[in-house]
Amino acid sequence: MTATFLTLGPSVRGNMKKSESRTFVRRATVARILLTCAVAAAFVPFNMGGCASANDIGNMTGSIVGQATHDSSLGNRTGRQVAAGVNTAKALSVDERAEKAMGESVVLAVTNKYKLSTNQKLSHYVSLVGQTVVGSSSAPDLEWVFGVLDTDEVNAFAGPGGFVLVTRGAIARMEDEAELAGVLAHEVAHVTQHHGLEAVKNSGKMKGLTELAAASVDERAAQFMPLASEAVDTVAVKGYDRGQEFRADEEAVRLLGATGYDPNAYARFLGKLSSKGGLMSTHPGAAERAQRVASQIHREAPTAKGATLRERFLANVK
Amino acid sequence: MRFVRKLIPAAMVASVGLVAVDAAAEQVFVQKPSAVVREDKGNLYKEVETVPKGTALTVLERDGHWLRVKSPGGGEGWVFDGAVTTKKTGPGLGDVLGSNADAGAAAPGAAGKGMEPESVAYADTKHLDRAPLERLVAARKALDPEDLKRFMSEGKVGEAKP
Numbered sequence: 001m002t003a004t005f006l007t008l009g010p011s012v013r014g015n016m017k018k019s020e021s022r023t024f025v026r027r028a029t030v031a032r033i034l035l036t037c038a039v040a041a042a043f044v045p046f047n048m049g050g051c052a053s054a055n056d057i058g059n060m061t062g063s064i065v066g067q068a069t070h071d072s073s074l075g076n077r078t079g080r081q082v083a084a085g086v087n088t089a090k091a092l093s094v095d096e097r098a099e100k101a102m103g104e105s106v107v108l109a110v111t112n113k114y115k116l117s118t119n120q121k122l123s124h125y126v127s128l129v130g131q132t133v134v135g136s137s138s139a140p141d142l143e144w145v146f147g148v149l150d151t152d153e154v155n156a157f158a159g160p161g162g163f164v165l166v167t168r169g170a171i172a173r174m175e176d177e178a179e180l181a182g183v184l185a186h187e188v189a190h191v192t193q194h195h196g197l198e199a200v201k202n203s204g205k206m207k208g209l210t211e212l213a214a215a216s217v218d219e220r221a222a223q224f225m226p227l228a229s230e231a232v233d234t235v236a237v238k239g240y241d242r243g244q245e246f247r248a249d250e251e252a253v254r255l256l257g258a259t260g261y262d263p264n265a266y267a268r269f270l271g272k273l274s275s276k277g278g279l280m281s282t283h284p285g286a287a288e289r290a291q292r293v294a295s296q297i298h299r300e301a302p303t304a305k306g307a308t309l310r311e312r313f314l315a316n317v318k
Numbered sequence: 319m320r321f322v323r324k325l326i327p328a329a330m331v332a333s334v335g336l337v338a339v340d341a342a343a344e345q346v347f348v349q350k351p352s353a354v355v356r357e358d359k360g361n362l363y364k365e366v367e368t369v370p371k372g373t374a375l376t377v378l379e380r381d382g383h384w385l386r387v388k389s390p391g392g393g394e395g396w397v398f399d400g401a402v403t404t405k406k407t408g409p410g411l412g413d414v415l416g417s418n419a420d421a422g423a424a425a426p427g428a429a430g431k432g433m434e435p436e437s438v439a440y441a442d443t444k445h446l447d448r449a450p451l452e453r454l455v456a457a458r459k460a461l462d463p464e465d466l467k468r469f470m471s472e473g474k475v476g477e478a479k480p
Contacts, residue, residue: 096350096351097351097434100434100437101434101436101437101440102437104433104434104437104440104451105436105437105440105441107450107451107454108437108440108441108444108446108448108450108451109444109446111447111450111451111454112446112447112450115450116450116453116454123457124457124461127457127458127461128461128465128466128469131360131361131362131461131466132466132469132470132473132475132476133476134361135360135470135476135477136476138400139398139400140360140361140383140398141353141354141356141361141397141398141400141401142361143361143458144361144458145454145455145457145458146454146458147454147457163454177473181475217435218439220435220436221435221436221438221439221440222439224436224439224440225439225440225443228436228437228440258479259475259476259479260473260474260475260476260478260479260480261475307473307474307475309473309475312472312473
């Protein structure tokens, strides 16, 4: 019956009574919606490779509907509705993709400013410590990337989506593996708590992002530029805000405990930074942070010991 | 022939029973735009399959926060519990397409490197060398999960924590 209603042309509908015509239109609309959903759903598995754009799917769907109903204008309207629906749905996934793109942009900017360390042994060791820490995080399934920057500056950076970089200068200030794990855990926490994305959203520059779904690749790239710049500015220049730093410290202490490292090592490292002054320019307030971390350890794990692994640290960094 | 006639209904009953048993197995649904099913528990293990949002996965085993699952396509492996939920989720048409859409139209040179087209464009606009990022990603892919296990075991940290 549905197919019959759909295939009746305008001339036949013109001979119906008014009430019959209204009923016909209503049923045809319902049938059209059901058919459109069925056709669109049928395309989902074929598009798991993700090659079709919203417009492609809209055009295909509209063509099928138009042919089935012998009504090309109906097909066109349906196709536009489907494309609009896909675009709206696409916007829902923007955050995860945006984070990865922001993280890549941060790494691009930072590794072009500072250069990557060519010390393979050190880089491998840092990656292993980092991967050990993320195993206890809330996102161990991210494709985490760890690296060492070849600079005497004392700093560490977290790129949204799972990128963590620490400087040779920061490692030179450390005494053992637990201190390294603490710094990496702090950066991992920035990622798992989405601080980079939060900072970009707070800047107001994300407003246009929902429109990206309807744009072409070139348009999206152009609209993404200010977001990437904001992410780079936050991570590599301004730093995260105080609240974000405190929350990352809290999470770092928990990660250290969960991973079996001595959380006191992290408090010790922050204490060293606060006495040096001016170090880790994107992580201000080291003295206050050291005190807060020490209080947290005293409160949550006063008898915490954990591994420090000084010998393994020295064997890999010297 | 009589035997075959009796066998058919018995086979039908048996298959209904099998379906019922399978239906009773725990199911979880992918809640992120996509979830990666891996050979073992950790992001360094080889990918078995990537499944989109809404996919129903049958839980075969649980180990901490990791679930050994079977996908509708028959693939078996481990997925992190943060990527799934017990509540049925929608298929996420846009999520499937949004994560990979226009992959075919990605900027030249980015294909196979896994970079988002937007960050490729950012690098090109700012005249940034992409090689360091590519080296970092390559180094990550070269990490041996068994190497990590040994590292944790020797230090008694991570999954080897006492």
